Every structure is written in C-alpha cells, then in structure tokens.
Amino acid sequence: MASQDVAYAIETEALNLWYGTFQALFDINLQIKQGRITSMIGPSGCGKTTFLRSVNRINERLGYVRTTGSIEVLGHDIYGPDVELVQIRKQVGMVFQRPNPLPLSIRKNVIFGYRLHEGPHRLGKAQRDEIVEGALRQVLLWDEVKDRLNRPAIELSLEEQQKLCIARLLPVKPAVLLMDEPCSALDPKGTEAVEEMIWELRGRYTILIVTHNMAQARRASEECIFMLLGKVIEHTPTGELFVTPQNRETADYIEGRYG
Numbered sequence: 001m002a003s004q005d006v007a008y009a010i011e012t013e014a015l016n017l018w019y020g021t022f023q024a025l026f027d028i029n030l031q032i033k034q035g036r037i038t039s040m041i042g043p044s045g046c047g048k049t050t051f052l053r054s055v056n057r058i059n060e061r062l063g064y065v066r067t068t069g070s071i072e073v074l075g076h077d078i079y080g081p082d083v084e085l086v087q088i089r090k091q092v093g094m095v096f097q098r099p100n101p102l103p104l105s106i107r108k109n110v111i112f113g114y115r116l117h118e119g120p121h122r123l124g125k126a127q128r129d130e131i132v133e134g135a136l137r138q139v140l141l142w143d144e145v146k147d148r149l150n151r152p153a154i155e156l157s158l159e160e161q162q163k164l165c166i167a168r169l170l171p172v173k174p175a176v177l178l179m180d181e182p183c184s185a186l187d188p189k190g191t192e193a194v195e196e197m198i199w200e201l202r203g204r205y206t207i208l209i210v211t212h213n214m215a216q217a218r219r220a221s222e223e224c225i226f227m228l229l230g231k232v233i234e235h236t237p238t239g240e241l242f243v244t245p246q247n248r249e250t251a252d253y254i255e256g257r258y259g
Contacts, residue, residue, distance in 0.1 A: 007031075007033065007034060008031045008032060008033060008034060008072075009032055009033065009034040009035075009073065009074060009175060009176050009206035010030065010031075010032040010055060010071070010072070010073055010176065010206070010208070011030065011031050011032070011070075011071070011072040012028050012029060012030045012069065012070065012071050012072075013029055013069055013070045014027050014028075014029065014068070014069035014070070015027070015028035015029075015051075015054065015067065015068075015069035015070065015071060016028075016067065016068045016069055017050060017054060017059065017065065017066070017067045018065070018066045018067075019062070019064060019065055020064045023230065024047050024050045024230050025047050025050055025051060025054070025230050025231075026229075026230045026231045027069070027231070028051060028069070028231075028232055029232070030225065030232060030235060032206065032208060032223075033206070033223065034074075034175075034206050035202070035203045035204075035205070035206055036202070036206060036207075036222045036223055037198060037199070037202050037207045037209065037220065037221045037222050037223075038206075038207070038208050038209070038221055038222065038223045038224070038225060039208075039209045039210075039211055039216075039217035039220070039221035039223075039224045039225070039238065040052070040208065040209065040210045040211070040224075040225045040226075040227060041211060041212075041214055041217050041224060041225070041226055041227070041253075042226055042227035042228055042233075042253065043228065043253070044212070046227045046228050046229060046230065047227050047229075047230040047231075048210040048227055049180055049210055050230075051227070052094075052178050052180055052208065052210050053094075053180075054067065054071060055071060055073065055078075055092055055176070055178055055208070056078075056088055056089050056092040056094055056178065057078060057079075057085060057088060057089075058094065067079070073088070073091060073092060073175070073176060074091065074175055074176075090172050090173075090174065091174055091175050091176065092174060092175070092176045092178060093166075093169035093170075093172075093174040093176070093177050093178065094169075094177075094178045094179075094180070095162070095165055095166055095169070095177065095178065095179040095180065095182050096165075096180055096182075097180055097181040097182070097184045097185060098184075098185045099158060099161030099162040099164070099165050099185070100165060101153035101154060101156070101161050101164055101165060101168075102153065103152070103153075103154065104152070104153060105149065105150045105151060105152060105153065106145050106148065106149050106150070106151060106152075106153050106156070106164065107132055107149040107150060109153045109164055109167075109168050110131070110132045110135050110136060110164070110167050110168055110171065111128055111131060111132055111171065112168060113168055113169065113171060113172050114128075114131060114171035114172055131171045132149065132171075133146075134170075134171075135167040135168075135170040135171050136164075136167050138167065138170055138200070138201065138204075139163040139164075139166050139167045139170070139197050139200075139201075140163065140193075140196065140197045140200060141160060141163045141164065141167060144160060145160070145164075157190070158185055158186055158190060159186055159189070159190030159193050159194060162182060162183075162185075162186065162190075162194055163193075163194065163197055166182075166197070166201075174205065175205065175206060176205065176206045176207075176208065177201070177205045177206070177207045177208070178208050179198075179207065179208070179209045179210065180210045181210055181211060181212065182194060182198075182209065182211075183195070183211075183213070183216065184212070191216070195216065195219060195220040198220055199220060202222075209221060214242075214254065217238065218238060218242050221238050222237065222238060223235065223236065223237055223238055224236065224237075224238040224241045224242070226241065226245075226247075226249075226250045226253065228249055228253070233247050233249050233250055234246055234247050234249075234250045241254075242254060
C-alpha cells in the first residue's frame, strides 16, 4: 500500500454493509480526492460512522458484519487477499470522538505507534526526539507542551489530548486520516483550535471527517458528502452543497426540515 500516485485516496464501488440482517450501507460509490479535507454529514444513524470504520476495516472486529463491493485506498483493494490489516491501519489513521491518550507521558504517546512499526532497527534518542517534535509541530501543539514532554498525557486539556491523539498517528506516515466527530467533546474554543489544526494538515494528508455539526463541515472542509438512510445523496464542493444543493433531501436537511 505504498503507492500514492493516484488521484483519489479512497474509492468505493457498490459498497454494501450489513450488521447481521440489518443493511446499513447501500451501493456506496465515492471518489475522495487525495490531499483534500472531505466532511460527511447527515442525520444520526445514516451510515456516516459505519462508512468511516469500513475504510480501515475496524467494523470487522464485530463478528456479525458482512460487506460486498470494494474499497480502494491509494489504488489498492483493502479487502484483497494479500492485504495485511497492520499495513492498512498504518496507512489509514483513525481519530475518535473522545480523546484516548495512553496512560504514558506526552513523549511516549507520540512515539508509541512508531515504536510498534520500526522493526529491528531502533532509532537513537536524538532521532526519536526529532520525530516527536515534528509530529507535535504539525498539530500545533509543540509550543504548549515542549517543556513538559515527560508529564502524563492525561494532564492535558481535552483539546490538547485530541491534538496529541492525532500527533500519535503521524510518525508512521499515514496517507489518510479518518476523524469521527473529533470535536464533539470540546468546547467552542477547543473546537476552533482543532479546526485550525485540521486546516493546517490539508494537503499533507487526505482527511475525512464525520460531523453532526453542519457549521463545522462548512468551515473546515473542501468537499462535503451528504448521507441519508445508508445512501450517498450528494457529494460536491462544500460551498456548492450548502449554497446550491442539487437534491431536495440535501436542501431539506441543511434547512432543518428533518434530521
């Protein structure tokens, strides 16, 4: 899964998913551009998080999930027989609704994923320190924590913890970052800070954000996908979707007539 010379970071064709006998996704056909920030909006239960968790195969942890169709990440079928889950989750990082820092220091949190993947050739302290600083700078957290890297990560504010969880993904060089309601546990100031950070990461990573907050989708994404009842209704540049939606269902949702 090393190739990144493709126009689309994520492509799905006729993707269907069932939880037992309940069908949650219906014939999802999407092309998500590389290096862009794309948001997914829609009512609760419409399939947004299910889709997100399909892109790095987290859904498979549930023994009663079945999928058909295809998902390609960077041009590779992630359900192919030769694909290793470890490699998928190295290329596709996931950020959850609530921050989940490890019960370790800030420094050890950032380097944790890298240490799992670095193999027999261990880096020296100076190289590890460089990786830690680089990741924290990318998420706009370095200045706040550079003097307390050995303090427990749980001492950070929720906003800082969420940034740290994103920084923890970066040393393994993922191509795609999946974010499931990344600001739902934050106050308005924390939300603004995380949105600023997401915008700073634009271009270096393909970012797919699930959000219930339409204002956030409008502020913090370049393209937007509207889902309803397990189906993709519309996928356009964010400004177009909110100003001139092409589907009645999209207009009804944006204008608050349901959902």
